[in-house]
Amino acid sequence: MGRAPCCDKANVKKGPWSPEEDVKLKDYIDKYGTGGNWIALPQKIGLKRCGKSCRLRWLNYLRPNIKHGGFSEEEDSIILSLYISIGSRWSIIAAQLPGRTDNDIKNYWNTKLKKKLLGRQKQMTRQDSIADSNESNINNNNKSPQNLSSSALERLQLHMQLQNLQSPFSSFYNNPILWPKLHPLLQSTTTTPDQNSKLGSQECFHPRGANVVHQNNNIKLAGINDGVSPFYSENVEQSLNPTHGFQPNFGFSQDFQQDNHNMDLMNRGGSKELFQVGNEFELTNGSSWWSEEVELEKKTTSSSSWGSTSVLDQTTEGMVMLQDYAQMSYHSV
């Protein structure tokens, strides 16, 4: 049985909001609030709009202290860091940028920031005289970045492009100075007293679940050098936004899980279904580092625990690739 529509679609107005509609909506909410029911609100004030549309209009444009356009370099950095870390969780990213809406950030990323970054990568590729085949891949991606099926794939592709620019696991791996800094906002909002009590006052959590350790005002991801897995932490759940609810974190691979609806399997460890994930992310050159590597894991991993060092090594490599990209982008934006 289908779900009942939230409004009578035949009798609601669509398209751009008129100034009169804006005034009606804003005046009412200023006086009475939303009443906890967006669906009923348009009828109360005589607007022929869907409740969802009213909500969107209010949240994105009419509510106080909304900023539009003019993103600063600092905001760019925050968006980039968070996108690398958590992907297209625009509402979470927006929560770190006062006055910004998820819609605004999403549009900004899709239309400007992403292209800015890809453009830089392309430029660097040319400068470095990388092989034509690699160049071809990058150009193809630039033609239609919006065609990418998921943020995870996009992030992966960004990294694969990056891999064309430098040798794998370059000196960055062993140089924490080069690792991306998280914005102070993130440091403060991603740490909870509980986490602190468990991890010590100098530690906080990366939004994606990596254990972030302060080091002389720089930050590193614990586990890369010290053998502690950065990829799973129960404590980080909901640490950013209690109403949103993070899933348990497994580093960058989480997006693959979500994209393929295999989170529950992933949480339990190795499984046949889970590892079908890799197929979807076959790379443009026909190789599939992810699926091939994971295929190996499928054969060797039967434990329900993430204590398997091979699994951790695999995810660590992926995370390092992500951090490689974050570092490059962070310093070039």
Added chain:
DNA sequence: AACGAATACAACCGCCGAACT
């Protein structure tokens, strides 16, 4: 000046999960 392409951004759509009945 005219036209098509590219870009920017507002708004819509459908899905999901929580709350409620």
Added chain:
DNA sequence: TAGTTCGGCGGTTGTATTCGT
């Protein structure tokens, strides 16, 4: 416990504007 409703989210689309030829 199952069904329903609603808020919230991310992806996508539609359209106005800008840019390049």
